[in-house]
Amino acid sequence: MGATGTTGSRTAAQLTAAGHRVKAASRNATPVPGAEPVRFDWYDPATHAAALDGADRVYLIPPLGDSDPAAVMLPFLRQARAAGVHRAVLLSSSAIPEGGPAVGTVHQALPDLFEQWAVLRPSWFMQNFTGTHTHAVSIREDGIISTATGTGRVGFVDAEDIAAVAVHALTDEHAPNADLVLTGPEALSYDDIAAIITEVTGRPVAHHPLSYEQMRDRLTALMPLEFASMLAALDRAIAEGAEDRVTDTVQRLTGRSARSFRALLERQSTTRSDAVVSRP
Template identity: 80%
Template sequence: MTTTGTTLVIGATGTTGSRTAAQLTAAGHRVKAASRQATPVADADPVLFDWHDPATHAAALNGVDHVSLVPPVGDSDPAAVMLPFLRRARTAGVRRAVLLSSSAIPEGGPAVGTVHQALPDLFEQWAVLRPSWFMQNFTGTHPHARSIRDEGTIWTATENGRVGFVDAEDIAAVAVRSLTDRQAPNTDLILTGPEALSYGDIATIVTEVTGRPVVHRRLSYAQMRDHLTTQVPVEFATMLADMDRAIAEGAEDRLTDTVQRLTGRPPRTFRALMEREARRSS
C-alpha cells in the first residue's frame, strides 16, 4: 500500500463513509472528511460538501488525489449532480475514484448505474463497490432497525428470498484497499458477507441474540411501495420495492470472495455483528 496523496471521503459521516475515513486515517493516510456540516471524523480534516451546492466543491477538491464517492441519499437521478462534479474532479487533478453503488444496480442501470458506466472514461484508476444489503440496516437508524425496536417486526416484500448481507466495516476495508493499493481494481466489485440469509433468518438471529422476539412480516409489492412512499419520494420508493421483488426472485442469493481476496480476512457474520452490538449495549 502507498501513503502518498490525500483522499476526499464524501459522505464521511454516513454508514460506510465514516468507517472508510476512520480506517484510512488509522493506516496513516491523509483524509478530507466531506459532509454537509463539515463534521469531524476520526483524525480527518473536516470539509463542507453538498452534492447540490457546487459552491462547496472547489474547496473540497483542493489538494485531493483520490476520492471516495457516496451518491446523494434518496436521489433517483444522482448522475445529474455527480457527473459534473467528477469532470471537475478530473480537471482538479484527482487520479482515482472509488464509487459506492449496489449489488442490485449493474453498470448502466438505474440511478447510480449511470455514474458507474461513466467512471472508466473519466479516470484511469477507478473501482465501483457493489455491496449487498448492509448488516447495519438492522442496528442503526434504518427503517428496519427502527421497526425492530418499535414493533419487533421487519417488513419486506422479499418473501423467502435470501441476501448475502455484508458488514459496513468490511465494505470500508475494501474501499480502503481500492483507494490506496498501488494498482487500482479498475473493475466493479460485488461484496457479500459469508452467508446468504432470508429476512426470516435475520429475525431469528436477532431474537436469539437479543432475547427479544422479532418476526418478519411479508408485504405485497404494492404494499411495500406504498409503505416506503411515506418515507421517501415515490420514484425512490418504487425502486426500493423493485429491489425487494428482485430479492424474492433470487437476485441477491449469491456469495463472493471479494472481502477475503482484497483484505486477506473473511467477512464478518451477521450473528457476530449482533453479538458485538449486544455487548456494546449491555
C-alpha cells in the same frame, strides 16, 4: 463524499488509523477524528472546489434518495478530474449493474473519466438492522421487519467490511480497475435475520411479508414516490432470487473472512454500541 454516513465514516476512520491524510466531506462539515472536515453538498456546486482542493483520490457516496444522481455527480467528477484527482472509488449496489438505473449511469461513466477506478457493489448492509434505519426502528419499536422479499435470500454484508475494501481500492497502488460485488459469508432470508436477532438478543422479532404495492406505499411516506417504487422493486427482485449469492471479494482483497451477521450482533451486544435491541 459523505464522510459521516454508514460506509463513509468507517472508511475515513480506517484511513486515518492507517496514517492517511483524509478530507472528510459532509453537508455540515461534521468533525471526523483525525480527518480534516470540509463542507460538501452534492446540490451546492459552490462547496465542490474546497472538497477537491489537494485531493488526488475520492470515495464517492451518491446523494441519498435521488433517482438520477448522475445529474449532479457527473459534473462534479469532471471537475475532480480537472482538479487532479486520478482515482475514484464509487459506492453502488449489487442490485444495480453498470449502465443500470440511478447510480448505474455513474458507474458506466467512471472508466472514461478516471485512469484508476473501482466500483463497490455491496449487497444489503447488515447495519440496516441497527442504528436509525427503518428496519432497525421497526425492530426496536414493534419487533417486526417488514419487506416484500418473501423467502428470498441476501448476502448481507457488514459496513466495516465494505470500508475495508474501499480503503484497499483507494490506497493500493497496484489495485486493478474493478467492478466489485461484496457480500457477507452467507445468504440469509429476512426470516433468518429475524430468527438470529431473536436468538442473540433474547427479544422476539418476526419478519412481516408485504406485497410490492404495500411496500411501495409504506416507503412513499418516507421518500419520493419514484425512489420508493425503485426500492420496493429491489425487494421484489430479492424475492425472485436476484441477491441469493455469496462472493469472496472481502476475503480476497482484505486477507480476512467477511464477518457474519451473528458475529456482528454478538459484538454489538458485548460493546453495547449501536445495539439492535436491548436484552429484556
